[in-house]
Amino acid sequence: MATNNTKKVSLSPAQINEQLQVILNKTASAENYQLEAETVKTYNLIVNIEQSLPGKEKGLSNYYLLFNAWIRWLSDWKNYSLNLMHRRRLIGHLEQQLGKGRFILEIYPYSSKLYGIKTEGWKTLIQLHEALDYMTEYDCKRLAAFVNRRRWSELKKLVAEYQERGSQWKELSLHFQQTKANPTHENHTRGRYYDLEKVFTACNQRNFGGKMARPKVIHWSPRVNHSTMGSYNINEDILMINRGLDRPDVPAYVLDFVMYHELLHKALGIKTSGTRKMAHTKEFRELEQSHPDYERAQSFIQKNAKRL
Ligand SMILES: [Zn+2]
Numbered sequence: 001m002a003t004n005n006t007k008k009v010s011l012s013p014a015q016i017n018e019q020l021q022v023i024l025n026k027t028a029s030a031e032n033y034q035l036e037a038e039t040v041k042t043y044n045l046i047v048n049i050e051q052s053l054p055g056k057e058k059g060l061s062n063y064y065l066l067f068n069a070w071i072r073w074l075s076d077w078k079n080y081s082l083n084l085m086h087r088r089r090l091i092g093h094l095e096q097q098l099g100k101g102r103f104i105l106e107i108y109p110y111s112s113k114l115y116g117i118k119t120e121g122w123k124t125l126i127q128l129h130e131a132l133d134y135m136t137e138y139d140c141k142r143l144a145a146f147v148n149r150r151r152w153s154e155l156k157k158l159v160a161e162y163q164e165r166g167s168q169w170k171e172l173s174l175h176f177q178q179t180k181a182n183p184t185h186e187n188h189t190r191g192r193y194y195d196l197e198k199v200f201t202a203c204n205q206r207n208f209g210g211k212m213a214r215p216k217v218i219h220w221s222p223r224v225n226h227s228t229m230g231s232y233n234i235n236e237d238i239l240m241i242n243r244g245l246d247r248p249d250v251p252a253y254v255l256d257f258v259m260y261h262e263l264l265h266k267a268l269g270i271k272t273s274g275t276r277k278m279a280h281t282k283e284f285r286e287l288e289q290s291h292p293d294y295e296r297a298q299s300f301i302q303k304n305a306k307r308l
Contacts, residue, residue, distance in 0.1 A: 013067035016049060021106050028087035043080055050075035065222070069176045070109035070130060079133075083107065086133040086140070093144035098124060103147075107133075109176050114159050117147060131172040135162060188219040191246035194255055196220065199241075203259040207291065212263055215239040220246060226306055230258045232265040239266070244308030250300075257297035261288060 011019075023045060027038045050071050074080050087105065094103050103124045116127040126147060135143070139158060146155040163169050189196035196218050204212045216237040221228075224244035231240045239262050245255055264287055271278045288294065 013064050016071075017067065017108075020046070020049075024084065024087060024107070025091070025105060028084050029091050039084065043077065046071060046074045046080060066109055066111060066176060073109070073130065073172075073175060082133050083130070086135065089137055089140045090128075090144065093141050094126070094147070097144040097148035111173075111176065114163065115155075117152075117155075130176075131169045132159070132162065134168040191220050191243070193248050193250075194246050194252075196241055196259075199252075199255045199259050200239075200263075203256050203263065206256065207260050208263065208267075212267065215263075215266060224308055226308060229301060229305070230262045232262040234265065234270060237266070239263070242308070244305075247308070250304075250308075253293040254297050254300050257291055257293055258301075260291050264288060 023042050027035070027042045030038045074083060087107065090105060094105065102122065103126055106125070106127045107130055108127060110129045114129045114132070116125075118125040118127075124147065139162060142158055143155065146152075146158065189200075200214060200218055204210055204214075215232070218239045218241075220243045221240050222243070225242045226244070229242045229245065232238070233240075239259075241255070241258060241262070245258065264284060265279060268281070268284055268287075271281050291297070
């Protein structure tokens with residue numbers, strides 16, 4: 001039977017988050033006999049949210065995009081189980097230290113913050129970054145003890161050491177950044193009028209003799225931009241084209257040129273001159289000017305960028 005999962009979520013990220021925290025905590029602290037059923041139920045809920053998240057709409061807030069990234073992360077069974085295991089451990093240690101019902105544990109996909117502790121009446125609110133999921137049992141135990149004894153500097157040191165040691169922290173922040181910039185799909189290439197996959201293939205044939213490797217991710221920018229036509233992230237191999245160019249009155253040669261410019265960054269990398277990092281070197285500019293539509297593409301962009 002076909003199921004319809006295209007229903008849009010009308011709840012705000014804060015509301016979804018609140019529900020999710022409650023359910024995840026419930027699953028993490030569930031009694032053994034109901035654990036399996038609760039776990040499967042929660043996982044299905046996450047997958048449902050993931051499938052109905054808005055992604056293609058323009059103008060989504062930063063928080064929404066970060067939240068999308070987190071749900072996508074959790075909708076992978078492996079990550080979800082890790083999240084639960086971590087919660088379960090922490091809840092156990094926090095209960096031992098602070099006592100049952102004396103704390104609220106919340107996990108977030110923060111962009112920079114790693115944790116926050118607040119005392120609200122007789123309850124302690126403990127907010128942790130999702131990337132702390134990889135903590136060892138021993139560190140979870142120490143974390144709970146430091147919170148209980150209010151040893152803030154030791155807690156800070158523990159988290160800083162964890163951050164320094166682990167590559168997972170880096171990977172996860174990178175994942176959130178990437179998914180945030182590109183919430184719908186790794187390679188969200190299909191626009192209304194242009195498909196960047198086709199733009200890339202044609203550009204590669206035309207200008208690189210088909211020899212240019214496809215960037216790991218190609219996608220439209222989440223929003224229309226009036227000054228930046230494209231960007232290339234060399235560390236992550238992500239090529240982004242301004243959504244404003246996805247219009248029937250933008251000629252194909254303009255897209256070909258913008259794609260070419262960004263692919264040149266991939267081909268040439270970043271040169272260092274003294275302490276300055278150079279992306280648009282003399283060599284870059286010469287190659288850029290050798291594009292068959294260099295003049296008219298440049299003048300089209302200059303004339304039309306503001307009204308895109
Ligand atoms: Zn450039």
